[in-house]
Amino acid sequence: MDLSTNTEVAFEDSLWADPEYVEAYWQTFLADLERRGIPGEDVDGEFAETMPFDPIEQAVALARQARSLSSRTDAAFAAVLADAARSPEQWVGPDPTLDPLWRDPSGLSNAAVRARRRDLAVRSAALDLGARTQLSDLQVRSRAHKAKTLEERCPRLWRAAVDGAISEQNVAAAAHAADTLPADARDAWERFDEVAADAAQRLAPGRFRQRVRTIRDRAHPESREERHARAAADRDVRFHGDDDGMVCVTAFIPASFGRLAEERLDATARHLASQTDETRTTAQLRADVFCDLLVHGGSDQVPTERDEPAFPAATVTTTVHLTIPVLTLLGAGDAPATLDGYGPIDQDTARTLAAGASEWYRVLTDPVRGTVLDVERRAYRVPRALRRWLTARHPYCLAPGCTRPSRLCDIDHRIRWADGGATAASNLGPLCERHHSVKDGTPWAMNRDDEGRLSWTSPTGFELDADPPPF
Incomplete structure (x- = not known):
């Protein structure tokens, strides 16, 4: 659309034909006037229906509405999970500790049983919300925690977020920074909120991420040495699958090591780039040096251009499926x-x-649907062969939205062994530890029809098919 010549949107063909949207826009407009100190009492009430609607204004109004809706969704998630913790019965069933003669079979105290019930209720509710909104339960809990953190620690910033005045990226950055302040440092929360609320509304995400680190650093009551020691305990390396056979590697490590690693990659890449027949870009050289240093264990071998990956014959022994x-x-x-x-x-x-x-191992699959039909069982121990069959058929945890590889999961009895369930492929499936405990400790149920299709039923009665395999 040419904004220089077409500054109005045809009323009949736009959102402005929707009375509810027009009213929402009008209320947002009046709220904006109030924030800027402009009295709105004398503004014509028909203005929202008669004003020329500039497409730029429409885009800005939509962005603000989307931001507000995102924050309100986070708050709604938080409310559901908080209610589950307060009243876990809907999610985990009746409380057995109310019976004075009841004793936990594993020897837990009543207080410990109630705490576990609250935890399972929150997990169960998050899984239900995730299934209904096509999110994972971890994403639901993360969004709920973001809302809870900002509402409690940064009320000014949170009000602006709910009003749609802060981008989703800045809301997330502010929540992350506020969450790292000590739980009992209310003065620090106040100092952080006072400065961050204004900056979050004025700055673009990249600039705000830089600014919020400084705001948090100045508000934090602990020394930098104490904070670094605690943060270093959470160091980690993660691998995220990307498109076209690539993977993204992220490392959370001390800044000093990160800087040294960067310098070594740059120095080696510059050396290779100076060679006469070198054709790779600096970015490609850095990636190749990184892979060779990691895979070859820091050998003196100079990485070269190759069409196929090189795999060392010795050093580390791994298993890849x-x-x-x-x-x-x-x-x-x-x-x-x-x-x-x-x-x-x-x-x-x-x-x-x-x-x-x-x-x-030979695996027979349906040539049309890709369903695993049979697997050769050459191993002596039956459980090992069954696990191999199940991990081939279900590459990931069977819980809705979970991406935990099945090789790292428990093999769960769909119908519990104690209830007569068989140790057979038709009754087994991979579940990660988190979702295994939800299935066993709540009314969540995994179902299997006559054709072998799996589905789930949540404690609220919501039903959905198990996620299909990725192949």
Whole structure:
């Protein structure tokens, strides 16, 4: 749309034809006048229906409305989880500790049982909300925690967020910073909120992230040395699958090590770039140096351009699960191979990995649906073969939205062993520890129909099919 020549939006073809939207826009307009000290009593009440609607104004109003709705959604999530903690009966069933003769089979005290019930109720409610809104339960809990943190510690900033005056990125950055302030440092909360509320409304996300670190640093009552020691205990490295056979690696490490690592990558990349026949970009060189240093353990080998990844014959022994159609392996088909914990990868990489495999297991799949039909059981112990079958059929935890690889999960009895459930493929499935405890400790139920399709029923009666495999 050419904003220089078309400054009005046709009323019949826009959101302005919606009376509810017009009213919401009008109220936002009046609130903005009030914030700027402009009296709105004398403004014509028909203004919202007769004013020329500039498309820029429309875009700004929509952005503000979306921001407000996002924060209000976070608050609604927080309210549901808080209610679940206060009244867990709907999510975990009747409280057995109310019976004076009841004793926990595992020996827990009544107080410990009640605390566990509250925890399971919150987990169960988050899983239910996530299933209904196509989010994971962790995302629901994260958004609820963000709202709770800001409402409690940063009331000025939170009011502006609910009003739509702060971008979602700045809301998240402010919540993260406020959450790291001590739980009993209300003076620090006040100092942080006083400065951050204004900055969050004025600055773009990149600038605000820089500014909020300084605001938090000045408001924090503890020394930098104490904070660094505590933060260093949470150091971690994570791998996030990306598109087209790539992965993103993030490391949460002390800044000094990060800076030294960056300098080593840069120095080695500059050295390689100076070679006569080097054609790779600086970014590609940094990535190749990073991989070679990590995979080869810091050997003196100079990384070179290669079309296929190099895998050392010695050093570290690892196990990688790769599902590859036999026709693809033989070069007679184009169906993608699946790398466990990631997803589809290109055929050349799959064949390179397959060439170094020391052991193979035949898996028969339906050529149309991709469903695992059978698996060769050459291992002596039956549980090991069953696990291999189940992890091939279900690459991830079966709970709604969970992406925990099945190789890291428990193998759960859908119908409990104590209730007569069989140790058979039709009654088994991978569940991560978090969701295993929710299934066993709440009314969440996993169902299986006559054709083997799995589904879930939440304590509120919400039903949904189990997530399909990624291949």
